[in-house]
Amino acid sequence: MGTVLVTGGSGFIGSHCIVQLLAAGHRLRxxxxxxxxxxxxxxxxxxxxxxxxxxxxxxxxxxxRDAG
Structure with a gap:
């Protein structure tokens, strides 16, 4: 599996997406x-x-910050 970048992962939908991606075997950033x-x-x-x-x-x- 590939690596998936997740933004907004602290929200309700984002956190559920993270759980599902992990369950599917993906690596997450x-x-x-x-x-x-x-x-x-x-x-x-x-x-x-x-x-x-x-x-x-x-x-x-x-x-x-500009660096972010």
């Missing part, structure tokens, strides 16, 4: 405004029944 949110996102996914492990990585995309 998910954007967050701050990398400090990684633990919160992983906990949310675990509550939804997903155990992404190494198949989920994070990249910072801060829309408040």
């Amino acid at each position: 998910r954007t967050v405004r701050s990398l400090e949110r990684e633990g919160v996102v992983r906990a949310m996914l675990q509550q939804g029944g997903a155990e992404p492990g190494e198949r989920l990585s994070f990249v910072e995309a801060d829309l408040q």
Whole structure:
């Protein structure tokens, strides 16, 4: 399976998409405004029944900065 970039994954629809993509065996790269949110996102996914492990990585995309 390929790697899928997911934006907006904190919302209701986005989080369900992430769970389904993981269940289908995809690797995911998910954007967050701050990398400090990684633990919160992983906990949310675990509550939804997903155990992404190494198949989920994070990249910072801060829309408040030009570098993001």
